[in-house]
Amino acid sequence: MIPLQLPGREECFLDTPYTDVVEAAGKLAPQALRLAEGEGSVALFGHSLGAVLAFEIAREIESLGFPELQHLFVSGSPGPWTGREQRATGLDDEEFMVRVTEFAGYRHAAFDDPGLREILLPLLRADVAMHEDYTPLSREPLSVPVTAMRGADDELVSQEQSEQWRSATSGTFTTTEFPGGHMYVVDSAEQVLRTVARSIGNGW
Incomplete structure (x- = not known):
């Protein structure tokens, strides 16, 4: 898994942070494709704000006709049309x-x-x-398969809200839950990575 570096963080700490999700996605999509060059296939994962960022990046990548985009994983977030x-x-x-x-x-x-x-x-x-x-660029669904993830005890994002991602794709949609609350990804990182790997056919 390769992280996308956002302005205002780590070695980009002095750079001006993004203020618009769609604009950020337009700039991050080429960065994602450069990082994934030679990998053969690409999957995107985003948690909370990162989920809607990953959704818009996926839309941008699909618009570029990039066939290697294989899966979108959205975590700890209601559907993109739910403010x-x-x-x-x-x-x-x-x-x-x-x-x-x-x-x-x-x-x-x-x-x-x-x-x-x-x-x-x-x-x-x-x-x-x-x-x-954040306002989604379009109500058109993606074609890439989407998996929505959440912590089973998340009091911020309900199972029903996680299910809202079903309308974000015309492809396969699945949901999965992990032990923990909203920040389950911190305590269950290895389990999350294994789930992602199995979903894209790279089982550990």
Whole structure:
């Protein structure tokens, strides 16, 4: 699995973060194809905000006529046409952090350090605004198979909301659950990777 590097993170820390999911996907799709060059087939995986990013990247890749796109895995997210009822964008710092902690189901210790918080908060605000303002480019479904994943105890994304991804593809659709809450991917990373590998025919 190869991660796509977003602006504002790690070695791209000084770059300006994206503010629009569709625009970000248009720029990330060529990056994904370059990273996958020579691999033979491509599958995309995204969690939460990453799920809608991966969905729009898949749409962009399909529009380019790239036949090697094999599967889309979306995790911890309602369907792309379901907006979030509660918003954090526009709240003051304290209320913003409380609301985001509710959304994510956890609070990273870095935000309890005043110095780190000052550095990280603008990036977090940009990500949250991008997610909350997201409007899908089209209601046309993808043709690539889609698997929707969630934590069985996720209080943020219900099984019904996960099932909403069914309308995002005209191809095969499956759902699967893992032990844990919204951030199940942290504790079940190996199990998730095995599931992805089996789904694309590269069983471990």
